[in-house]
Amino acid sequence: MIEREKANGKVRTNVTIADVALRAGCSKTTISRYLNGKFEFMSAESKERIAAVIEEMNYRPNNLARSLKSSRSRLIGVIMADISNPFSSILVKGIGDACAAAGYHVMIANMDNDPVREKEYILSMLDQQVDGLILNTTCSNNEFLQEMADRRVPMVLVDRAIEPAIFDVVKTNDFQATLDLLQYVAEQGFGKVGFFSQPVGNIGPRLNRRKAYRQMCDGRLKQAPQEYAVEISQPEAVKEQVRDFLQRNGEEKKFIFTANGVAMLSLLHAINELGLRIPEDVGIGGFDDWSWASLVGPGITTIAQPSYDVGAKSVERLLLRIQRGGKAKPKTFELPNKLILRGSSQL
Amino acid sequence: MIEREKANGKVRTNVTIADVALRAGCSKTTISRYLNGKFEFMSAESKERIAAVIEEMNYRPNNLARSLKSSRSRLIGVIMADISNPFSSILVKGIGDACAAAGYHVMIANMDNDPVREKEYILSMLDQQVDGLILNTTCSNNEFLQEMADRRVPMVLVDRAIEPAIFDVVKTNDFQATLDLLQYVAEQGFGKVGFFSQPVGNIGPRLNRRKAYRQMCDGRLKQAPQEYAVEISQPEAVKEQVRDFLQRNGEEKKFIFTANGVAMLSLLHAINELGLRIPEDVGIGGFDDWSWASLVGPGITTIAQPSYDVGAKSVERLLLRIQRGGKAKPKTFELPNKLILRGSSQL
DNA sequence: GTGAAAGCGCTAACAT
DNA sequence: ATGTTAGCGCTTTCAC
Numbered sequence: 001m002i003e004r005e006k007a008n009g010k011v012r013t014n015v016t017i018a019d020v021a022l023r024a025g026c027s028k029t030t031i032s033r034y035l036n037g038k039f040e041f042m043s044a045e046s047k048e049r050i051a052a053v054i055e056e057m058n059y060r061p062n063n064l065a066r067s068l069k070s071s072r073s074r075l076i077g078v079i080m081a082d083i084s085n086p087f088s089s090i091l092v093k094g095i096g097d098a099c100a101a102a103g104y105h106v107m108i109a110n111m112d113n114d115p116v117r118e119k120e121y122i123l124s125m126l127d128q129q130v131d132g133l134i135l136n137t138t139c140s141n142n143e144f145l146q147e148m149a150d151r152r153v154p155m156v157l158v159d160r161a162i163e164p165a166i167f168d169v170v171k172t173n174d175f176q177a178t179l180d181l182l183q184y185v186a187e188q189g190f191g192k193v194g195f196f197s198q199p200v201g202n203i204g205p206r207l208n209r210r211k212a213y214r215q216m217c218d219g220r221l222k223q224a225p226q227e228y229a230v231e232i233s234q235p236e237a238v239k240e241q242v243r244d245f246l247q248r249n250g251e252e253k254k255f256i257f258t259a260n261g262v263a264m265l266s267l268l269h270a271i272n273e274l275g276l277r278i279p280e281d282v283g284i285g286g287f288d289d290w291s292w293a294s295l296v297g298p299g300i301t302t303i304a305q306p307s308y309d310v311g312a313k314s315v316e317r318l319l320l321r322i323q324r325g326g327k328a329k330p331k332t333f334e335l336p337n338k339l340i341l342r343g344s345s346q347l
Numbered sequence: 348m349i350e351r352e353k354a355n356g357k358v359r360t361n362v363t364i365a366d367v368a369l370r371a372g373c374s375k376t377t378i379s380r381y382l383n384g385k386f387e388f389m390s391a392e393s394k395e396r397i398a399a400v401i402e403e404m405n406y407r408p409n410n411l412a413r414s415l416k417s418s419r420s421r422l423i424g425v426i427m428a429d430i431s432n433p434f435s436s437i438l439v440k441g442i443g444d445a446c447a448a449a450g451y452h453v454m455i456a457n458m459d460n461d462p463v464r465e466k467e468y469i470l471s472m473l474d475q476q477v478d479g480l481i482l483n484t485t486c487s488n489n490e491f492l493q494e495m496a497d498r499r500v501p502m503v504l505v506d507r508a509i510e511p512a513i514f515d516v517v518k519t520n521d522f523q524a525t526l527d528l529l530q531y532v533a534e535q536g537f538g539k540v541g542f543f544s545q546p547v548g549n550i551g552p553r554l555n556r557r558k559a560y561r562q563m564c565d566g567r568l569k570q571a572p573q574e575y576a577v578e579i580s581q582p583e584a585v586k587e588q589v590r591d592f593l594q595r596n597g598e599e600k601k602f603i604f605t606a607n608g609v610a611m612l613s614l615l616h617a618i619n620e621l622g623l624r625i626p627e628d629v630g631i632g633g634f635d636d637w638s639w640a641s642l643v644g645p646g647i648t649t650i651a652q653p654s655y656d657v658g659a660k661s662v663e664r665l666l667l668r669i670q671r672g673g674k675a676k677p678k679t680f681e682l683p684n685k686l687i688l689r690g691s692s693q694l
Numbered sequence: 695g696t697g698a699a700a701g702c703g704c705t706a707a708c709a710t
Numbered sequence: 711a712t713g714t715t716a717g718c719g720c721t722t723t724c725a726c
Contacts, residue, residue, distance in 0.1 A: 065703035089436035412719035
């Protein structure tokens, strides 16, 4: 470790490109060329000498300076609604792996489904000069996102789309998957299906799944929609909702559809505490297929989302946008879900 | 959006401090003072005018430039062994919240338990001039970490400690928690306890938990240790290990202790597929208490780790180190686990 | 109360 | 094949 006085009297501890140049007996330019792999512009001896000096001095270029100068940071900003949700954490892993493979770093922020924080984080990441953003939006900042689009900020939305489509979106085919599951449930002989979701609000996937549910109610299920807004922080209220759903439908065979994994968990806890048998007293199934789904009761029928792939694909699209600039028309990608049938839906 | 020719002919799209200064009719210095809240150094009118201009031009300072100049990036690097593991993702959430509260950003990398990637990421984050690092180490880079300590890199280890203690560590009291659980299991009348863990290697927590297990074998349990290295990617092998454990212990009451949540999941799948009843055929319990634990079989007895708090605490320590410089003696913090008793351990 | 100027560590246009 | 020079956008010393 080099440590020496600078002109202004401060002690410096970091080796800079100037130090390397001095020691290697050439100019900073040549070192810079070396760092950027432009070996055509130097003799074999220079190249070797520089390599040796860098090794010897343990020199590492300051990426802040590089980014400032070149105005590309090789940094991707990722803003998630809730990173502790397994769907998100696996998605983030997919993003991380894909970025690492492409030589990018990842900055992550967790906004807890708060539109205010979402906006702040976007701006703040842009202040950090990220090259692009991957956003799991709250769907409540559409005007602001429109501004971002106008500014040509490279951005890809994951999981949650907004209208109109102003960015690339990578999501799953949840509408069709919901139809498929409910079709199967109807065929199994369940007479009444309830839709249980965290408050739908304007959140894309929840709207989608509800739309599919309503379509099936009109169609194959031939029932009026029965929709419950699950507050996962209030387990007693959820139990009450389950009781209500059961009473309301008397002798019919009843099935609970959950619009995401968090709701699923919440409902299973309620069912468990109410001492209900699955599927005799009530069937259950829905998003997501988390690792424990086969262990609970007779096994829980689920829709498995390819979260990792959603993450990886979003990076692929984002890098494309970053390279090509943002002019091409936004595209939406729907990755296939998988229906996983287990005992909880078998009468 | 400002857009104008620069001297060199390139088009610029970003508002800089110079643009603001020009418009506000003062120098860059004053603007900089304003940005840094040094209002004592300017008239009330200047302050107001600057505020207005910034608002009007939609100016946002470039953090890269600020960091380069001030040599603090307000960036924390986080390197996790596996971010998709619930333990880690909740820990990361704790880190993120604490950092956000303190005005720091988080850069995250996922190294998949690979020491080579661990080292690369550490260096790479330092290249990004992070102010400090939070590391969930593989425990296989100790010499390298010693170098980092010598260089006074602010760093805190989470969950996994190394010997000797050269950094602050924030972990859980897993040794004691393991003793407590096994004590309870013995009191319940289980005659033989098997230790099931992913390969222990030199990974701190696994060593700890095994040490506690061995101590109980010598003590209260009065049995020879029976240890199994679980390869979670090979479910058939895991089933075979369970079968082996059962056969080897004949008529005794048998209990499977799992050293972490991933192993727990793997064993529950094996038990499920073997059609074994919990706790009659075999009891089970161990780390971690994930959200589904109460839903499987008669409920799974677990040790709940305060992952979120581990994350938050590690940030607290890191910021201290960053502010105070790295001279103080490294401290280790053990956050309390909670033993959660359920049917899987009740005979 | 305000500003000029130097410089953080690097890159790149333009020499030679 | 190599160097000179002028910045990237900001902070900070020092001067007025």
